[in-house]
Amino acid sequence: MEYFNLRNAPVFDSCARAMVTDTLSVPMSVLYAASKYLQPGLDKMSELVIHLVGSSAEEAAFPFKYEELLHFLPKLKRLELVLIGPESSDNVVLFQDNDLCESCCVQNRKITVRSVRIEYEKMRETKPHLIICCNSGVHYDSREIKYIEEEEEEENSSLNASWDPALRLMLQLKIPLVFTSYNDWEIMQDLNCLKKYPHCEILMTPKLNPYRSLHSKMDPWRSHSSYTVNNYMFVCIGA
Numbered sequence: 076m077e078y079f080n081l082r083n084a085p086v087f088d089s090c091a092r093a094m095v096t097d098t099l100s101v102p103m104s105v106l107y108a109a110s111k112y113l114q115p116g117l118d119k120m121s122e123l124v125i126h127l128v129g130s131s132a133e134e135a136a137f138p139f140k141y142e143e144l145l146h147f148l149p150k151l152k153r154l155e156l157v158l159i160g161p162e163s164s165d166n167v168v169l170f171q172d173n174d175l176c177e178s179c180c181v182q183n184r185k186i187t188v189r190s191v192r193i194e195y196e197k198m199r200e201t202k203p204h205l206i207i208c209c210n211s212g213v214h215y216d217s218r219e220i221k222y223i224e225e226e227e228e229e230e231n232s233s234l235n236a237s238w239d240p241a242l243r244l245m246l247q248l249k250i251p252l253v254f255t256s257y258n259d260w261e262i263m264q265d266l267n268c269l270k271k272y273p274h275c276e277i278l279m280t281p282k283l284n285p286y287r288s289l290h291s292k293m294d295p296w297r298s299h300s301s302y303t304v305n306n307y308m309f310v311c312i313g314a
Contacts, residue, residue: 257302
């Protein structure tokens with residue numbers, strides 16, 4: 076509600092508000108983590124590069140939502156977001172500066188949101204300032220992955236890929252790594268997975284994400300079936 080008031084949003088009913096937060100959760104979660112852990116600080120940065128690793132349709136939907144980052148960061152002149160993963164579209168520009176609002180265009184601000192279909196460890200991109208893995212489930216072992224593949228009946232599921240090479244590379248970059256999960260059980264499993272890496276330093280222990288979606292969902296076929304997009308968050312860095 077504080078966010079909606081700040082943005083002078085219409086008076087939504089509770090259902091409409093929940094649906095709006097479903098869309099805004101990703102950019103605002105990025106902003107929340109970046110404002111806490113980027114150095115020398117967002118208020119002093121003119122350029123910002125963010126990698127969204129393990130991205131899917133959730134992060135790619137309504138790509139103009141990432142312009143909200145520019146609205147909260149008045150000194151930022153160039154913003155680049157790269158959605159990366161085996162479920163992402165291949166080399167597609169989803170949104171760019173000629174689609175910005177009038178105010179951002181007048182200030183000659185630049186934004187690029189693009190998608191790359193590749194495993195992160197194979198990327199040859201410029202080092203980002205921050206990486207976020209939304210609802211990534213990095214804790215899944217091969218047995219759990221096999222169950223999910225069978226349920227979804229996918230012959231060539233992207234879940235065949237292991238997170239281990241990507242996690243090792245991300246930790247080597249020594250930049251803030253943000254992980255979100257659907258519920259409290261999953262965030263603890265993800266945290267325990269990261270703790271196995273000897274050079275992983277925890278900056279933020281798991282907590283409720285203040286910019287989680289308010290649109291609760293259920294999957295009755297699995298345990299821990301109640302979930303919300305970007306519900307919990309933790310942050311770590313390669314030491």
